[in-house]
Amino acid sequence: MIRTVLVANRGEIARRVFRTCRDLGIATVAVHSDADADAPFVRDADRAVRLPGSSPAETYLRADLVLAAARDAGADAIHPGYGFLSENADFARAVIDAGLTWIGPSPESIEAMGSKIRAKELMADAGVPILSVDPQSATPADFPLLVKASAGGGGRGMRVVDDPADLEGELTAAAAEAASAFGDDTVFVEPYLPTARHVEVQVLADTHGTTWVVGDRDCSIQRRHQKVVEEAPAPNLAPPVRELLHDAARKAAEAVDYVGAGTVEFLVADGHEDTGRVHFLEMNTRLQVEHPVTEAVTGLDLVALQIAVAEGERLEAEPPASTGHAVEVRLYAEDPASDWTPQTGTVATFDVDGSRFEGPSGAGLRVDSGVEAGSVVGVHYDAMLAKVIALGRDRRSALRTLEGALRRARVTGVRTNIDLLRAILVDEEFVAERVHTALLAERLAAWTGPAIDEPTLQRHVLAAALASARTATAGAAVLARIPTAYRNVPSQPRTRAFRHGEQELSVTYAARGASLVSDALDSVHVVDATARRVVLDVCGVRETYVVDVRDDAVDVTGPAGTTTLEPVPTFVDPADVVAEGSLLAPMPASVVSVAVEQGQEVSAGQTVLVLEAMKMQHTITAPTDGVVGELAVAEGTQVESGAVLAVIESTTVDGANEGNP
CATH class of the missing domain: 3.30.470.20 (ATP-grasp fold, B domain)
Structure with a gap:
């Protein structure tokens, strides 16, 4: 009889296993890296053992340290979760040889x-029936091909190859990523069936x-x-x-x-x-x-x-x-509109209602999450924040329940794919059950388009401006007693600007007696405005907005969902200005390889360097033809988000300036 389970994993799957263990009366042990010392799954466990270091190779992939932790904490069984050592036969064998119960298949x-x-x-x-292709004898008729890591999964070490000329290079790249993620660079090839x-x-x-x-x-x-969406x-x-x-x-x-x-x-x-x-x-x-x-x-x-x-x-x-229909979405800290760039930072708000499928119809919502408000999303691990699952009497009711939950959710502090998930769940092709593995690529432009229309976005901006003003005055002893937007010359309204993606939007508002009104939005009146809550009257319909004002962003949640806005400063610090042609790190990462040298000529689209973050590699390319004027990093360098990686000086010369020194 198992009495104490150590979960050789982290995040939401560790919390998931702990939840069942508590129901069964089984004691639990967590192992954690230094980066995860304050993570929710560590607090969920009865005992926790530190694995020194932060990278997976130093911690969760160290079978010897995990077994030592089990011994020190008195565990008599190990559950591997998924990923890391879960499909490592040598680890399973070592667990059994140590006299512990292995909660999994035989080695x-x-x-x-x-x-x-x-x-x-x-x-x-x-x-x-199987699919297979020998890469050495592949003919043009066999393409496109899919290169896959033999020892892994989750998309790592995987490449689609359309052109026979690219096969050798993609085999090499896939092998390098597989070696980094799984410690095994073996890859194989099969036909790619996109639909x-x-x-x-x-x-x-x-x-x-x-x-x-x-x-x-x-x-x-x-x-x-x-995978992004799964259903049963x-x-x-x-x-x-x-x-x-x-x-x-x-x-x-x-x-x-x-x-x-x-x-x-x-x-x-x-x-x-x-x-x-x-x-x-x-x-x-x-x-x-x-x-x-x-x-x-x-x-x-x-x-x-x-x-x-x-x-x-x-x-x-x-x-x-089976009865009913269930749909699950994976909530990631990433930017789908920017080549799925993983996002890092502190989760400011995590509010997704979950009820474990309780209700008179048997339908409902479940949330399996590895984070909470205050959790730090770093560069070392997968970017998934949570799984949100809806159960309905049929598929349409499950989709509606899930989309509604995501629309009401407030997940702020890091950019997420929540708008993409909502777009998928209401897409006509998806709702009509016409799904295939290329559907996301085909519909990506539509699914990553504006989540809300322009008038609604303007109301979000107005709510952000009003709440920001209230927040500023609340922190000033004298101004706190004066109506927001008070001016000696009341005819002069106040304007605030915010950035939303590539858009810059501004809103103008002014004080009318003791109340605030917007001069920029027709038929919109401010009913109430505090530092956390703004109520607007839109053509006789009241809308309530919950606002979180942070140092570098404002999160606004209204009837149409949540928008994160970046305040535009009135004055720009010269130190923040970067040289034209600078390539900036899209996220904190490590430099895996550098493909150019300073002074080298490059073409638009040519690989400059490769970054690795959250176990995925990201290629940084030259935006234009030019010369590498500056190379600020080398292989192995750790960079922060926004750091200058290189500067590409354009070789295009304005005809009006030709011959000028």
Whole structure:
């Protein structure tokens, strides 16, 4: 009987496992890096053990330190979560050899499926259809191709190659990223089917010969081959295709004598037709990130079942039937409109209502989060902040519940993908169940467009201006007794400017007696304004805005959602001005490689250097033809967001100035 579980992981999955352990009366142990010392998951655990350092290689990937922590804290079992050491057969074997209970499949099963190359061979022998291409003999007709890391997942070490001339370089780049993320640079190649669907099947098996197929999930909405939206059951699948998927998943699990929870992933072409084709991708020998949607429609606690199986308990003959529909979105700290650049900083507000599916209809909302207000999002780990899951009687009701929750959510302090998620959930193609792995790329421009219309945005700006003014006067002993916007010459209104993305917007307002009114917005009147709350009357309809004024930003939440605005200073500090042509770091990161030298001529789009942050690599390219006038970093340099990396001096000369010194 397991009494104390150490979770060899961090963030939301550690909190998720701790939650079930508390329900079962099992004591918990967290391990944490220095960067995570104050993280919520550490406080959730009964005991916590420090792993010195901050990078994954120094901490969560150190099997010896994790085992020592288990020994020191008195744990008798280890749950690996997902990522890090969760699919490391040597770690699983070391846990067992140390006399601890491993809450996962056998090391032999992990090894069999851990190499995606070997897994494909096993599946072919078991009669499961596969995809494969030999890169040495690939012909132009085989393209596009997908390069993948054999030991990894989550989009790391993965590249789409359209041009045969690029294959060698992309193989090298994918291998480097795979080595950094997983410690194994082995990669392989398969056909890239951009309009196929990514469908996976949840399996669970005990040590007594029972294997469950616990339904399926669609994970086709992806960015950089990382899932963004998942749902269960997979919509718009013909019954024969669903049956084929479930049969293939069972064969895959039984082929490696699988025990515990796992997921078998497939590409599905023409899944809405009876003749749809199914191709094995890989098996994840662990709990999947998107497991909550399966829990929602089945009522199962997959973590509790993992623990039960590890303790030797028998499963029932068949799993419970699924009811309803569940949809999950991954809330990331990133900027979708800027090449998915990860964001860092302190979470100022984290307010997403979650009720664990309680209600008369059985529908509701669940939030699995690794952060809270005050949490710091750094550069060392994945950019996911939370998973938000909605359960409905059917797919449309689940989508509506989820979009409404995101619209009311207040997550501020770091830029997130929340507007993108809302756009996906109401998109006509997505709502109509016409999903495939290229849909996000096809619809990205629409999904990253303005989240609110211009008049609504102007009202957000007005609310930001009024609350900022109230905040400023509240901090001044004399001004606090004077109505905001008081002037000796009352005819002169006050103007404040804010930046929203690339837009700069200004609003003008003035005092009329003891109240504030806007001179810039027609039919908008200020009912009330405080430092935290602004009420506007818009053509007879009242709208309430909650405002958080911070040093460098103002967050405004209204009926249409949340907007983050950056105050535009009246005067610019000369020290903040950078040279024209400067390439700035889009986020805190480390410099992986530098591809140019000072004085070298470069062409627009040419790689200047490569950064790595949150386990993903980001290529910085020359914005124009020119010469590298300054190179401010070298390989291995750590840079902060906004730091100058290099300066590209344009070689384009204005004809009017030719010949001038």
